[in-house]
Amino acid sequence: xxxxxxxxxxxxxxxxxxxxxxxxxxxxxxxxxxxxxxxxxxxxxxxxxxxxxxxxxxxxxxxxxxxxxxxxxxxxxxxxxxxxxxxxxxxxxxxxxxxxxxxxxxxxxxxxxxxxxxxxxxxxxxxxxxxxxxxxxxxxxxxxxxxxxxxxxxxxxxxxxxxxxxxxxxxxxxxxxxxxxxxxxxxxxxxxxxxxxxxxxxxxxxxxxxxxxxxxxxxxxxxxxxxxxxxxxxxxxxxxxxxxxxxxxxxxxxxxxxxxxxxxxxxxxxxxxxxxxxxxxxxxxxxxxxxxxxxxxxxxxxxxxxxxxxxxxxxxxxxxxxxxxxxxxxxxxxxxx
Amino acid sequence: xxxxxxxxxxxxxxxxxxxxxxxxxxxxxxxxxxxxxxxxxxxxxxxxxxxxxxxxxxxxxxxxxxxxxxxxxxxxxxxxxxxxxxxxxxxxxxxxxxxxxxxxxxxxxxxxxxxxxxxxxxxxxxxxxxxxxxxxxxxxxxxxxxxxxxxxxxxxxxxxxxxxxxxxxxxxxxxxxxxxxxxxxxxxxxxxxxxxxxxxxxxxxxxxxxxxxxxxxxxxxxxxxxxxxxxxxxxxxxxxxxxxxxxxxxxxxxxxxxxxxxxxxxxxxxxxxxxxxxxxxxxxxxxxxxxxxxxxxxxxxxxxxxxxxxxxxxxxxxxxxxxxxxxxxxxxxxxxx
DNA sequence: CTCGTTTGATAAAGCGCTTTATCAAACGAT
DNA sequence: ATCGTTTGATAAAGCGCTTTATCAAACGAG
Numbered sequence: 001x002x003x004x005x006x007x008x009x010x011x012x013x014x015x016x017x018x019x020x021x022x023x024x025x026x027x028x029x030x031x032x033x034x035x036x037x038x039x040x041x042x043x044x045x046x047x048x049x050x051x052x053x054x055x056x057x058x059x060x061x062x063x064x065x066x067x068x069x070x071x072x073x074x075x076x077x078x079x080x081x082x083x084x085x086x087x088x089x090x091x092x093x094x095x096x097x098x099x100x101x102x103x104x105x106x107x108x109x110x111x112x113x114x115x116x117x118x119x120x121x122x123x124x125x126x127x128x129x130x131x132x133x134x135x136x137x138x139x140x141x142x143x144x145x146x147x148x149x150x151x152x153x154x155x156x157x158x159x160x161x162x163x164x165x166x167x168x169x170x171x172x173x174x175x176x177x178x179x180x181x182x183x184x185x186x187x188x189x190x191x192x193x194x195x196x197x198x199x200x201x202x203x204x205x206x207x208x209x210x211x212x213x214x215x216x217x218x219x220x221x222x223x224x225x226x227x228x229x230x231x232x233x234x235x236x237x238x239x240x241x242x243x244x245x246x247x248x249x250x251x252x253x254x255x256x257x258x259x260x261x262x263x264x265x266x267x268x269x270x271x272x273x274x275x276x277x278x279x280x281x282x283x284x285x286x287x288x289x290x291x292x293x294x295x296x297x298x299x300x301x302x303x304x305x306x307x308x309x310x311x312x313x314x315x316x317x318x319x320x321x322x323x324x325x326x327x328x329x330x331x332x333x334x335x336x337x
Numbered sequence: 338x339x340x341x342x343x344x345x346x347x348x349x350x351x352x353x354x355x356x357x358x359x360x361x362x363x364x365x366x367x368x369x370x371x372x373x374x375x376x377x378x379x380x381x382x383x384x385x386x387x388x389x390x391x392x393x394x395x396x397x398x399x400x401x402x403x404x405x406x407x408x409x410x411x412x413x414x415x416x417x418x419x420x421x422x423x424x425x426x427x428x429x430x431x432x433x434x435x436x437x438x439x440x441x442x443x444x445x446x447x448x449x450x451x452x453x454x455x456x457x458x459x460x461x462x463x464x465x466x467x468x469x470x471x472x473x474x475x476x477x478x479x480x481x482x483x484x485x486x487x488x489x490x491x492x493x494x495x496x497x498x499x500x501x502x503x504x505x506x507x508x509x510x511x512x513x514x515x516x517x518x519x520x521x522x523x524x525x526x527x528x529x530x531x532x533x534x535x536x537x538x539x540x541x542x543x544x545x546x547x548x549x550x551x552x553x554x555x556x557x558x559x560x561x562x563x564x565x566x567x568x569x570x571x572x573x574x575x576x577x578x579x580x581x582x583x584x585x586x587x588x589x590x591x592x593x594x595x596x597x598x599x600x601x602x603x604x605x606x607x608x609x610x611x612x613x614x615x616x617x618x619x620x621x622x623x624x625x626x627x628x629x630x631x632x633x634x635x636x637x638x639x640x641x642x643x644x645x646x647x648x649x650x651x652x653x654x655x656x657x658x659x660x661x662x663x664x665x666x667x668x669x670x671x672x673x674x
Numbered sequence: 675c676t677c678g679t680t681t682g683a684t685a686a687a688g689c690g691c692t693t694t695a696t697c698a699a700a701c702g703a704t
Numbered sequence: 705a706t707c708g709t710t711t712g713a714t715a716a717a718g719c720g721c722t723t724t725a726t727c728a729a730a731c732g733a734g
Contacts, residue, residue: 002482004720015684020722029682046480048452052398053720055389056689063453066433071408071418072618081408084435093449096403096433098421112430115385116400143383145339227618255622262626281409281564285596287624341690352714357692366712390690393719 003045011045012038023049055117064092064308065113069101069126073225073252074280075297076124079151082301083122090309092119103128107140114144120308121148127224130155131193147311151304152295154195154321160311162303162322166196169293169326170203171210173247173275176291176328178211181337182245182273186237187220188230188257190249197225200249200277219243223253230256234264244272244337251276251283251292258286273334289331299324340382348382349375360386392454401429401645402450402458406438410562410589411617412634413461416488419638420459427646429456440465444477451481457645458485464561467492468530484648488641489632491532491658497648499640499659503533506630506663507540508547510584510612513628513665515548518674519582519610523574524557525567525594527586534562537586537614556580560590567593571601581609581674588613588620588629595623610671626668636661 009019014034022030022038055061064087068076084094095113099105106126113121121144129137130153138157141148150161177185187204190197201220208215221237223229230253237243237257248254254276261268268274269288276283279294303322311317346356351371359367359375392398401424405413421431432450436442443463450458458481466474467490475494478485487498514522524541527534538557545552558574560566567590574580574594585591591613598605605611606625613620616631640659648654 001480006720016721017684017686017723018682021683024722026723029680031682034682048448050393050720051453052389052392053689054722056387056393056691056720057722059689061389063432071421072414077409077414081435084408084433085437088434093453094433095400096421096431097425098418100422111385116388116430143338227622255619259622262622282592282619282622285564285592285599285619286622289599343690353691354693354714354716355712358713361692363693366710368712371712387690390719391692393690393721394692396719 003047004050005047008038008041008045008047012041014038023047059117061117061119062092063095063116063118065095065097065109065118065121067097067099067106067109067113067121068124069099071098074282075250075278075295078281079124079297079301082298083305086301086305090305099126101126101128103132110140110144110148114146118146119312120146122151122304122308123148124151125153127191127194127197129153130195147308149304149308149311151300152196154199154323158319160307160319160321162300162307162324163196164295164300164324164326166199166326167203167206169277169295170200170247170249171207172326172328173277173293174204174207175211176275176330176334177245177247177273178207178213180245180273180334183213184219184242185245185247186240186243188233188237188246188248188253189220189222190225191222194225197249204247223249223256225250225252227252227256227259229253231260233257234260238266245334246272246274248274248276251278251280251290254290255282255286269333273337275328275334279329284331288333291331291334292329293326294329295326296324340384341387342384345375345378345382345384349378351375360384396454398454398456399429400432400453400455402432402434402446402455403461404434404436404443404446404450404458405461406436406463408435411619412587412615412632415618416461416634416638419635420642423638423642427642436463438463438465440469447477447481447485451483455483456649457483459488459641459645460485461488462490464528464531464534466490467532484645486641486645486648488637489533491536491660495656497644497656497658499637499644499661500533501632501637501661501663503536503663504540504543506614506632507537507584507586508544509663509665510614510630511541511544512548513612513667513671514582514584514610515544515550517582517610517671520550521556521579522582522584523577523580525570525574525583525585525590526557526559527562528559531562534586541584560586560593562587562589564589564593564596566590568597570594571597575603582671583609583611585611585613588615588617588627591627592619592623606670610674612671616666621668625670628668628671629666630663631666632663633661 005016005019009016019038022035066083071077087094095118097109099109150159152163154161154163189201192198205215221233223233234257254274258268276290276292279292283290283292307320342353342356346353356375359372403420408414424431432455434446436446487496489500491498491500526538529535542552558570560570571594591611595605613627613629616629620627620629644657
């Protein structure tokens with residue numbers, strides 16, 4: 001029922017070695033006849049190599065670990081799908097972990113994955129990741145002994161990553177709002193330890209500055225990227241009557257805001273122009289489709305995988321840093337004032 | 338940097354065997370002193386067992402395969418998150434594959450996972466799964482040699498599963514619409530090979546029947562559970578002016594319908610009462626929150642995991658079938674006629 | 675005809691861990 | 705003092721595959 005190389009060898013009247021050599025296309029010095037015979041038998045028996053044994057002797061598992069903070073966040077969902085698909089196209093399998101947005105979860109996941117023999121790890125770091133002790137993180141990465149690269153994050157540490165140009169994205173969004181006559185633009189930021197959140201915040205400020213508009217602390221609100229945090233923030237934002245537009249660090253928080261408004265019966269789309277971040281699916285189906293900054297998840301996963309496989313295969317061990325340019329998707333949520 | 342048992346043995350001046358025995362809490366006949374010493378050293382060296390070696394000798398990997406048709410479908414996303422979390426709480430890891438909603442993808446995933454030594458597989462079958470040759474499926478499951486159970490699907494085959502009571506769910510939804518005075522209720526069904534789709538269709542019919550309402554073929558439309566198929570169906574549905582309510586086999590197709598209406602400028606919420614299926618997140622944030630049938634993904638994953646682990650651990654090899662009761666979530670999309 | 679070389683195939687060691695059978699020493703009972 | 709037991713620890717085989725060193729036979733050149 002479950003056949004191994006030994007069974008094939010027996011059936012073909014050759015040695016174990018020969019079978020292994022043939023199935024791995026390793027030695028040319030075996031008669032073509034036997035080669036074909038062996039391959040035929042292997043197919044016939046539906047032979048599947050025992051990966052544990054292969055891993056043990058070759059130290060290659062063709063497994064890649066993927067860690068995301070929260071699979072439920074549509075941006076990560078999409079990213080996961082791309083990564084899974086592209087990895088499979090390259091002959092790799094995905095060992096998946098949702099870290100629950102915690103550094104502990106990430107740490108355990110990494111250790112576990114390494115012990116399970118993954119060939120490399122793609123890590124989409126949680127917001128806690130960057131508040132962890134930097135030295136500890138670096139030793140953890142070194143000790144892993146396998147390449148680990150960061151997605152959707154930047155760092156000064158000696159670690160490769162691919163990230164979006166967040167300040168550029170936030171600037172574009174801010175500009176769009178300003179171009180429509182808005183002057184009192186609220187900003188919903190994420191937590192500071194998330195570098196991406198900082199960068200978007202910075203982009204917002206830069207956007208104002210570029211247009212000689214004053215930056216006012218009172219117009220910035222802090223959430224944690226969850227829909228729920230947007231929900232919590234809603235009353236405070238609504239209270240400030242000067243605000244005519246909102247730029248949010250991601251779509252999700254805007255969703256929370258919309259939900260709250262719906263419950264309270266306030267017509268939020270009429271009151272504010274809004275732009276989000278991430279081009280989440282569903283931003284198309286809400287009451288008025290959301291203008292948003294698109295982060296090309298497919299490109300990110302392509303670049304990241306290419307980078308990782310290069311590290312795995314070659315001894316190409318320089319640390320690389322790739323920045324992807326975001327783009328503005330204009331829909332209906334931005335109006336002239 | 339990367340230590341193995343041999344290193345521990347050397348440092349503790351004992352044999353490899355002793356170390357293994359101690360770290361697995363296998364033999365009581367070793368002095369407590371040495372036990373503590375060995376454990377201390379192991380911790381100190383941050384010893385992580387090489388899973389490939391463990392798997393090879395114990396034939397247990399603590400890996401569970403999870404296959405879903407499309408991680409992008411919010412119901413599966415949520416399910417995946419629960420499964421991942423609960424599996425980890427039980428000391429297991431998730432080998433994840435998005436089958437791309439194809440039988441081929443599922444088949445390859447299963448073979449691959451088995452060859453990678455998973456202890457069992459949780460399969461959320463694609464719509465193609467049930468149109469595959471039944472005998473082939475059954476041999477594939479037998480040959481796997483590891484327990485495989487189905488989620489979110491039922492079957493007459495000799496395979497364990499946990500599913501929702503779809504006919505009940507659809508009946509409840511239909512009743513809700515009827516109770517609000519609707520008589521011309523459109524139904525958006527899924528493809529017939531998906532048993533769940535059939536069951537929901539059946540529930541819709543039963544609901545009508547129970548209220549002595551005529552069933553009319555002209556009011557049923559067929560999609561494929563994707564948001565896009567709802568989008569495609571929209572014009573046909575809108576054309577039939579008699580329709581006052583829509584029951585959809587899932588939320589997603591309703592989303593597609595809503596998107597189309599938005600683009601065409603038709604006020605769909607005013608025109609129809611609607612109820613969906615799945616209680617997807619985001620059904621709360623659309624223009625008018627959707628009344629929907631909730632499928633408890635958390636309970637499903639709990640039951641499935643419990644079932645699977647039982648099979649893995651004990652030789653508990655009867656096939657079990659669990660049906661979970663759905664419930665109606667009343668929101669704003671159903672009005673009196 | 676002999677010897678170096680090529681061709682075809684295999685034996686054996688190793689990957690890191692588990693587990694069983696075995697061994698040595700200490701102990702207790704007669 | 706002797707022998708069966710218990711206690712503490714280890715040697716060795718095995719898991720399924722890869723890979724290197726080795727071997728035997730056939731071949732070709734001088």
